[in-house]
Each structure stands twice: as structure tokens, then as C-alpha cells.
Amino acid sequence: MTDTTRVTPSAGVDQTGPTASALNAESVGAPPLLSAHKVRKSFGAAPVLKGISLDVAAGQVMCLLGPSGSGKSTFLRCINHLERIDGGRISVDGELIGYAARHGRIFEMNRREVAKQRGGIGMVFQRFNLFPHMTALENITVAPIGVRGLAKPAALARGRELLDRVGLADLAQSYPAQLSGGQQQRVAIARALAMDPKLLLFDEPTSALDPELVGDVLDVMRALAADGMTMVVVTHEIGFARGAADEVVFMDGGIVVESGSPASVLDHPQNPRTKAFLDSVM
Amino acid sequence: MPNLPPTRPGPEAAPRNDPDPRNPRVAVLPNPDDIDAVPLRHPWRWVVAVLLLLVFAGVAVSLWQNDNVNHPTISEFIFDRRILDGVVLTLVLTIVSMAVSTVLAVLLAVMRLSNNPVMNALSWLYIWAFRGTPLLIQIVFWGYLGLLYARITLGIPFTDFSLFSVDTNTLIPAFVAGLLALTLNQAAYSAEIVRAGMLSVDEGQYEAAYSVGMSPTFTLFKVVLPQAMRVIIPPMGNETISMLKNTSLLSVIAVLEVYTVATQISSQNLRQVELLVVVSCWYLLLTSVLSIPQYYLERHYGRGNARTLPPTPLSRVRAILRPAPRPADPIRADAS
Numbered sequence: 001m002t003d004t005t006r007v008t009p010s011a012g013v014d015q016t017g018p019t020a021s022a023l024n025a026e027s028v029g030a031p032p033l034l035s036a037h038k039v040r041k042s043f044g045a046a047p048v049l050k051g052i053s054l055d056v057a058a059g060q061v062m063c064l065l066g067p068s069g070s071g072k073s074t075f076l077r078c079i080n081h082l083e084r085i086d087g088g089r090i091s092v093d094g095e096l097i098g099y100a101a102r103h104g105r106i107f108e109m110n111r112r113e114v115a116k117q118r119g120g121i122g123m124v125f126q127r128f129n130l131f132p133h134m135t136a137l138e139n140i141t142v143a144p145i146g147v148r149g150l151a152k153p154a155a156l157a158r159g160r161e162l163l164d165r166v167g168l169a170d171l172a173q174s175y176p177a178q179l180s181g182g183q184q185q186r187v188a189i190a191r192a193l194a195m196d197p198k199l200l201l202f203d204e205p206t207s208a209l210d211p212e213l214v215g216d217v218l219d220v221m222r223a224l225a226a227d228g229m230t231m232v233v234v235t236h237e238i239g240f241a242r243g244a245a246d247e248v249v250f251m252d253g254g255i256v257v258e259s260g261s262p263a264s265v266l267d268h269p270q271n272p273r274t275k276a277f278l279d280s281v282m
Numbered sequence: 283m284p285n286l287p288p289t290r291p292g293p294e295a296a297p298r299n300d301p302d303p304r305n306p307r308v309a310v311l312p313n314p315d316d317i318d319a320v321p322l323r324h325p326w327r328w329v330v331a332v333l334l335l336l337v338f339a340g341v342a343v344s345l346w347q348n349d350n351v352n353h354p355t356i357s358e359f360i361f362d363r364r365i366l367d368g369v370v371l372t373l374v375l376t377i378v379s380m381a382v383s384t385v386l387a388v389l390l391a392v393m394r395l396s397n398n399p400v401m402n403a404l405s406w407l408y409i410w411a412f413r414g415t416p417l418l419i420q421i422v423f424w425g426y427l428g429l430l431y432a433r434i435t436l437g438i439p440f441t442d443f444s445l446f447s448v449d450t451n452t453l454i455p456a457f458v459a460g461l462l463a464l465t466l467n468q469a470a471y472s473a474e475i476v477r478a479g480m481l482s483v484d485e486g487q488y489e490a491a492y493s494v495g496m497s498p499t500f501t502l503f504k505v506v507l508p509q510a511m512r513v514i515i516p517p518m519g520n521e522t523i524s525m526l527k528n529t530s531l532l533s534v535i536a537v538l539e540v541y542t543v544a545t546q547i548s549s550q551n552l553r554q555v556e557l558l559v560v561v562s563c564w565y566l567l568l569t570s571v572l573s574i575p576q577y578y579l580e581r582h583y584g585r586g587n588a589r590t591l592p593p594t595p596l597s598r599v600r601a602i603l604r605p606a607p608r609p610a611d612p613i614r615a616d617a618s
Contacts, residue, residue: 082489111498119495129490133508133586142504143494175586188490195494 033058033093033230034079034199040087041074048074050254051088056199056247059228063241063262066251067277072234075251076201079232080121081114092121093198119147122192126204128184130176136163136187137172140194148195155194162190166220182213186220193224200224202233238282242266250274355556359547360563368540369564371457375539376526376572379464384518386465387472392502394477405473412470418531420467424459425535460532460539468525475517479510511583519576523569530561540564 032055041049048071056062064072077083079090081098090097098114099106109117130139140159144150150158163169166186176184185205192200202221206214218240225231225244235241241248242262249259250271258271269275345351359365393405412420428450437444454462483506491501530541544557581594593601 080493082492115492115495115497118492121493123489123493125486125490125493127486129484129486131487131490131505131509133583135586143496146500146504147495147497177586191490191494 031058031094032056033060034090034232035092036075036079036088036090038088039075039078039085039090041071041078041083041085048254049078049085052251052254052256053088054249054256054259056230056232058198058230060246061225061229061231061233061244062247062249063245064232064234064249064251065236065238065241065265065277066257070251071254072251073203076123076203076232076234079199079201080118080123082123092117115147119143119195120198122195122197122200124185124188124192124200124202124205126207128176128181128188128208130184130188130191132176135173135175136168136179136190139176139187140191143191144194159190159194162193163187165193165223166190167216180213181209182216185209185217189217189220189224198230200229200231202231202235204234204236206235206237236281238266238278250277252277350555351559352553352556355551355553356559359544359553359557359560362547364543364547365540365560365564368538368543369568371537372526372529372539372541372564373568375461375464375529375532375537376522376568379461379468380522380525383465383468383472384476386469387476388507390469390473391476391480394473395480409470409473412467413474417463417467417528418534421460421463421531421535424454424463425456427454427459456532456535456537459535460529460537464525464528464532468521472518472521475514475521476510479512479514480506482513483509508583512580512587515576515579515583519573522572522576526568526572527565 034054034056036052036054039049039052040047052071052075054062064075066072074083078085079092079097084098089099095117096106097117098109100109100113101107130136131142134142137156137159140162141152141155144155144158145152160169160172163172166189168183168186168190171179171183171187176187179187189205205221206217209217214237218237221231221233221240222244233240233245245262247259248262248265250257250265250269250273252273258265258269258274265274266278269278346353390405390408393401394409396402431450433447434450434453435444435447437447487505487509488501491505496504529537529539532539533542533545536542540561544561548554548557578594
């Protein structure tokens, strides 16, 4: 599950040749798992992202804060190619998102290749987006069985284990309509985890929840962070950002206004826009 | 509100549902806690029901006593061998054309919703052509295809090379022509129903499916279509019943379905009305039978949408015959 178990043996055992991450490790230290470079995106004539550059190292948690319309969610959707970027580049674990290099040229990926790439990047949505015609367990196992070709008994066992991990072991046979918002969101997290993603994206995971249900979801997310999962979280939960994030990024108007450790950005913001935003939400 | 001084105990503080001696209209209630009212009466329902019963009885009696209707003829032909064969052919035509047209409809709907401009235009053209001309004309057209192309040849266009060549009337007898006409016409209508169903599925479902690595095709079959079915099935039930009755149009190209058979018989014995009654009875029976699978399909694809589904007629009967050991056990959506 954790990235350390995956990276360490390949660095030590794999002697066939220098991998991209190994090369990076030599030059910059720890390789960033997610690297975004001058990412630009417009919807029609309206620019939404005006050159976002940021890196997330393996095992790190990054929280994206900012007023609505600042481009946080759009950026998150660009990371798993739900939106196509207009400029710049995004790579995850050394692979360009949406493009492949062949014979010295960059080609746009076809839909099958994009789908395969997305399997390694989990996403949790604001509105849960569980499949309403499947039980909680089916929601979790449908992709491992249908996309990865995992054997059904193994997938079911793993699905039950994941449900147990998010505290819903006894609700495996419930349909989403029979679950509360907080339970649905925890099933959605388990669904994303079932694909063993390298990176987990959260798009305002608690914004659609009743206040008393937020805590359960945040607890699951904190546990994931503690287990070493690499996460990018768009959130308005300042408390979560303070406690769980390794880095906090404040975005406004399609650019990164300020970034740094939670203590520096949240407690000693330098930029007046960050200050104004934090004053309004805290 | 929290800053109000504590109220002194006084007459206002008394609970409201105690009989108030100063208000006799409240005091006369025999039960102060619950309302024990006389239910509202609906006398006009009874009046209208009796009037309607009289009208129906009058029509029924006049039909029964009409000397122009020969009742023994109806009972003679209702289970006639030729009529029964016609009923079977009508059913086969309905089921095969609905099944094949539904597959075509899904294809057309996916093409219509795709980003591929060629597919999109092709689907639009198909629906425009087959929905824009009368079914009767399409049936006659397929029936007389031999007048347009005496032989059907498969080969490479604009060359003399041909793989095979057959006589049109051998390849497409009346039955096949009828089946083609019904299927191709129905596909155009069903495509719009399927498209509506697919549009009813939330955009977030596609995003969630893609985010776990599903391909567009896998997403279509596992996520989108099962949810679209809930919207698709009721109008498709309608279309099936329409189709059953539209098979009678195939009489113009002499396909031996039940209506064609009935007209053939009545042209010999001149009992037109009696044979129309016979086929109407069969159509009514078949449409009633065909609505049963719709009910169960709707239940199947409705799972996950209702918290608990109502019991089926069958499980209701079972519950009466054999009372459940545990009371109030809701029938789970996935139990059927």
C-alpha cells in the first residue's frame, strides 16, 4: 500500500538499467511522485489555470486551499486527465499524464491508455458518485475485477478488508441509497483504494456532508495519510490541513499565491489574499 | 428567547390538551389526546359508478343479443389451428423484431452521443429516414424490394467482381421482409428512447467510472446502461405493445400473422365481425401477458433506487399462504 514498499526494492533489486525515478533521485534527491509544470487550462475564453507548478513527493499530503473559482478542482481533475490541459505538463511517478513518448516524439494517448493510467490515480468526489445500482461491496470490486482482471474471490476478500478499514464492514450488501452521506463517502474512498493507487485525489470530500458526519471521513483520511498514502486534497477544512498536511498551497485566480508548511501558510500568511481568505474561513 | 424571565405559574401555563372548562367545544371531545373523527363520505363516487355500470351493461347486452353476431362462429375459430399458427407467428415477429431493434437502438444511441462526427451524422440520418416515413410504406417497400433490385449481389462497388448473387425474392421472402421493416423502423424510435435514458445518467457517474480506470466501453455496459434501463423500460414496454399490434400491418404483404389469417378465413365464410372479435381477443390476451415481464424488469433495474421494494404479486400470495416466521422483514431489493 505504501510507496516506500514499492520504491525501495526497485531501487535495490532492479539492476536492468537506470529508471526515470532513479535518475531523478540522483539529481534532485527524493523524486516527486506528482509533478506539475506551468499547467494552463481555459474553458472557452476564460482562463482557469494560468501556470500551476508544484511537486508532491511520495508519501506526502498536500492540501489545496482557495476561494471557489480559484481553479483548485479543475487542477485536480487535470491530474487524472478528466480535463485535458492546454499547456504545461503533469507527470505522476515519472509518466506524463495523457501523453506518451514513442520514437522520440510525444503522442496523445488513446482512450484505452488514458484509462489504464487513471487506474493508478484514485479520486474521491464531492458528491461521492457511487454507482447507485451496485452494493457497497460491488462498487469497490467492479473495477479490480473488470479492469484489472482480479479473480472474484480475491477481489471480494480485498473489498471486505477495505470496507473494514473505513469502518463499514457490516454494510457490504447495502446500496448507496441506504447509506448516509458520510458512509457513502467512506465507500467511495474504499473504491478508490481498491485499485491500489499511487496517488489519491480528494475534491472537497466533506463539502456535501452534514457537519456531524465530516469527522468520520476526515478520520479515514488522516489514517491514510499516516499510512504513507500520497494525497492531494482540495478542502475547506483548515483543521484537517493543519493536522494532516505536509504542505499547504493557497490558490487564487488560477495561480499559486502561496505555499509552504501548514504552520507558515496558515499561521503566518505573507500574501494579503491568503490572509483575507483565512480570515473569512476561520 | 433565552433572555425571557421565568414565567410565573398561571392559567396560561396549563397544558393545552386539558379540557378547557371555558371552551365547551373542546371540552366535549371524548378523547382529548387523539382525534376520533367520522371519515369524509364520497357519495358521488357511488352515483357515477352505478351510472357507468348501467352503460356498460347496456352495451354488453346489446352486443350479445345482436343477431348479426354469430356466437358459435367466435368459439369455433378462437382456437382454430390456422388462427393459433397466426398467433405464434405474431409473437415471433414481435419478440424477434423488438430484440434485434433494441440492439440496433443501443448502437444508434451510442453513435448519436459519440464525439465522432461521422458516426453522429450517420445515426442522425438513419433516425431521420426511418422515423420520417410511414411504417406501412416501409413494409410495402421491403415487400416489393424485388421490383427495385431483381437480384442482390455482394461484391466490390464499381467493379465486376462479385462474391455471390441471389434472387431477391428467394433471399427475402415475405416473412423476412416484414421482419426487416418492423425491426429497422423500430430501431429508429427505440434509439431515441435509449438516448434519453443515457442522458438521464449523471455526469458524475462517468467521472467516477473513468477515475477507477474503466474504459468508455466498460463504463457504458457496467455503469451507464444499467442505470439508463430504469428510464428506458417503461417506454420500451409501450413500444413492445405497439409492435405487437403493428404486426397486423404485415397483412399488406401477406405475412401469415393472426390478422392476415383472420381476413383470409373471413373472406371465405363472410363472418368478418366474428373473426375481428377473435383476433381482438388474442391481441388483448397477448398485450396483457407482455406487460408481466415489464413489471419484473422494472423491479430488477430499480434496485438501489428504492430503499425497499414492494413485494411482488407472487411473494404477496406466498405471504398469505405461508406467513413469514419473522414479522416486518422488508423484502430486499436484491432478493428477487
